[in-house]
Amino acid sequence: MTLIANAASARLLHNSLVDRGRAYGGGERAVLSEEKFEQARREVVAWPGYAETPLVRLPGLAAEAGVADILYKDEAGRFGLGSFKALGGAYAVFRLLADRVAEKTGGAAPDAAALAGGDYRDITSAVTVCCATDGNHGRSVAWGARTFGCRATIYIHETVSDARRDAIAGFGAEVVRTPGNYDDSVRQAAADAAENGWHVVSDTSYDGYMDVPRDVMQGYTVMTEEAIRQLPGGRPPTHIFVQGGVGGLAAAVLAPFWQRYGADRPRFLVVEPERAACLYDSAEAGRPVAADGDLDTVMAGLACGEVSLLAWQILAPGADDFMTVTDDAALDVMRLLADGTGGNAGLVAGESAVAGLAGALAALARPEFAERLALGRDSRILVFGTEGDTDPALYKSIVGRSAEAVRKSSN
Ligand SMILES: Cc1ncc(COP(=O)(O)O)c(C=O)c1O
Structure with a gap:
């Protein structure tokens, strides 16, 4: 069943640089280390207003998409700021x-x-x-x-x-x-x-500017560590789909999973807007290159033309695949989540929050992609809903009602 528009336009690329057998090593640790994950966690949980964000199970959507489970880490409420970025x-x-x-x-x-x-x-x-x-x-x-x-x-x-x-x-x-x-x-x-x-x-790094963006990414890992602790039955997912702007978020999700599960970690995919796909284009080139597209996308937080070099150090050897999705696909996923498809409670997800889930649904709608990714009835998919209605008027114009109305209808 096709749940979103334009699944046929999605692109999928296996990362030829990935080395799945390799342990999380010195190169990766120089960017994000276990000690630093823990240091960030200890600090952030002590901040005023800290609360874990929920990891929401979407059994209705999973049934319609034909997989065992879809887990959605809902960052809309993070520190009252509306996005995971509050951590970085x-x-x-x-x-x-x-x-x-x-x-x-x-x-x-x-x-x-x-x-x-x-x-x-x-x-x-x-x-x-x-x-x-x-x-x-x-x-x-x-x-x-x-x-x-x-x-x-x-x-x-x-x-x-x-x-x-x-x-x-x-x-x-x-x-x-x-x-x-x-x-x-x-x-x-x-x-x-x-x-x-x-x-x-x-929030991005380049030659000669690494320390601050490293701290930003370290802050994001607090979200990943929460998600790992919240996994139902402590069981890791089989696939993780994460949206990419400069790649800092994706690297901060991948690193703790790689460090913990090594070669047994979930299959890891980075998903970008088709016209702002600097990570996809870099994976294709085998080195960091600027995006081909014109960066014109409704997914404003993902409209990035150049990768973060620190993030690339983790994604190049560790991410399995890269995908692109269209704006229409993302808008459909915002509506699917708001409507509570399959009987799930409605969720408020902004334009830049849903590319990961859009990538997963696009891949499931394309048998040849699903086969390449070993996606099927037993798959348990983890995605990160990285923002709520950070632009309320735009949200309402896309979904047809306000975030408040979506939350009310789901109570
Ligand atoms: C809501 C949201 N999700 C995802 C991202 C992507 O993060 P990154 O640029 O680190 O890849 C951004 C970036 O601004 C964002 O605002």
Whole structure:
């Protein structure tokens, strides 16, 4: 049964660089290590407002799709910010401020409670963090700055919606709208940071800029560790489908599974919008290359033209396959989740939250893909619903009702 539009347009590529037999090793550990997973977890669970997000079982959708189980890690409620990104940028801001305090006082780095309680405000209030964003990352950095006591200046490009701008400003950040696209806003943020002595907190890494994005990814692993603990019966899934922007999220999901289950880890797929597929294109080229597409996609958080080099270090040897899906497929999945297909409770998933699930459903609708991926009646699929209605008006225009109405109808 075909549950989504355009399954026929999906593309699937096996990663010729993957080395499944290889243990999680030194190269990967230099990016994301077990000790750092644990350090991030210990810090983040102590933050004000921390609560585990639910891992929701979707038996109705699984039955309609013809698999044993679909598990959906629902990040819509994360720290009240609406996306998993709350874990990344804010964690990097926290680490940056803690290091700054240690440097200035010559003592140990303070914990989150000390910073949030204002113990070192004299030091932290002199710090300004900045970043470019299409929404979610900037919200996380602004919230981290407010929580841990520094200033934030957040750059948005021409087409970021006013709702997203207002959400960032609501955390007390200064928001600067720049002409041009996302890459232009990145350049403006970097130039202004250099001129003013600000700290760039980016969610992507490139030559010469690795430490902060490593912390961002480390923060994301808190979500993965939660999901592993929440697996029904402690049983790992057979397949994981995760959406890719620059790849930081995908790497932060893959790493803990690879580290824990080694060669027996679930089959791992990265799914991107067809017109912003820098990870797919890089896998095809065998090295990081810029995306072929024009980056024009409704999945704003995934509209990325270049891979994060740190993420690539994990995905190149560890991800099994790469896929692309169309915008229409993603919009259909948003509606399927809102409607509670197969009798499941309705779920609120934003435009950038659903590419992973769209990839899984597209693969199931294409017998030759399902066969290549060993997807079938016994498969247990794990996906990450990485955002809720982070742009409420856009959500309503796509789904036909508000997030509140979806939640109400599912109670
Ligand atoms: C909701 C959502 N999901 C997924 C991603 C992709 O994350 P990454 O760019 O680390 O691949 C983003 C990025 O902004 C996002 O906002």
